[in-house]
Amino acid sequence: KAGVTQTPRYLIKTRGQQVTLSCSPISGHRSVSWYQQTPGQGLQFLFEYFSETQRNKGNFPGRFSGRQFSNSRSEMNVSTLELGDSALYLCASSPEGDYGYTFGSGTRLTVV
Amino acid sequence: AQTVTQSQPEMSVQEAETVTLSCTYDTSESDYYLFWYKQPPSRQMILVIRQEAYKQQNATENRFSVNFQKAAKSFSLKISDSQLGDAAMYFCAYRRRWGSQGNLIFGKGTKLSVKP
Numbered sequence A: 001k002a003g004v005t006q007t008p009r010y011l012i013k014t015r016g017q018q019v020t021l022s023c024s025p026i027s028g029h030r031s032v033s034w035y036q037q038t039p040g041q042g043l044q045f046l047f048e049y050f051s052e053t054q055r056n057k058g059n060f061p062g063r064f065s066g067r068q069f070s071n072s073r074s075e076m077n078v079s080t081l082e083l084g085d086s087a088l089y090l091c092a093s094s095p096e097g098d099y100g101y102t103f104g105s106g107t108r109l110t111v112v
Numbered sequence B: 001a002q003t004v005t006q007s008q009p010e011m012s013v014q015e016a017e018t019v020t021l022s023c024t025y026d027t028s029e030s031d032y033y034l035f036w037y038k039q040p041p042s043r044q045m046i047l048v049i050r051q052e053a054y055k056q057q058n059a060t061e062n063r064f065s066v067n068f069q070k071a072a073k074s075f076s077l078k079i080s081d082s083q084l085g086d087a088a089m090y091f092c093a094y095r096r097r098w099g100s101q102g103n104l105i106f107g108k109g110t111k112l113s114v115k116p
Helices: none
Strands: A005-007 A010-013 A019-024 A031-038 A042-050 A053-057 A064-068 A074-078 A087-094 A107-111 B003-005 B010-014 B019-021 B024-026 B032-039 B046-052 B064-069 B074-079 B088-096 B110-115
Touching: A005 A087, A010 A019, A019 A087, A019 A107, A031 A074, A042 A064, A042 A074, A053 A064, B003 B088, B010 B019, B019 B110, B024 B074, B032 B064, B032 B074, B046 B064, B046 B074, B074 B088
Parallel strands: A010 A107, B010 B110
Antiparallel strands: A005 A019, A019 A074, A031 A042, A031 A087, A042 A053, A064 A074, A087 A107, B003 B024, B019 B074, B032 B046, B032 B088, B064 B074, B088 B110
């Protein structure tokens, strides 16, 4: 059974650019969550999608957005990148009604 | 708001020995989940063990067990017979049980080193 797949693994972007990260959940998992991990702030919740609807959102500016497709794959987008957006972005999926989240290996974003 | 605190930034254990990682949390809710995740250098967060707050029995998974003290809001992880592969960052996490608007709230983590 394939795990949670995140692409790309590494990304380097310039300030002001935008970026799109992708997450493919475990087959059958309809809930996808995104987290940002930095040395200073630790792990912070970005948003959660279920059946193509955002049902929970963390305290991040509007530059951070996401979506989920009918096959449960999810993307998150960050516009007008800032140096502080450099982080490891983790995606997690879970089946409905079960909170045993399975995480992907993350996308390491570096903004220069 | 719920918070999770891990007071030990770093811990060290000798191979084959036992180590306990501490976690406390704050919540006004009575029903919730608690988790321990392991994050090795490969970056993937791996679920080690989970505990449902309504269950009084402490969860156990092979060499990993927890000491869940609900009244004290304490949730420690004991690793027995430590192995070199146990070296990683360990994160304690909380999630409310009810309601769709729940998400994991993480502690800052404890870096565990295992000495051969």
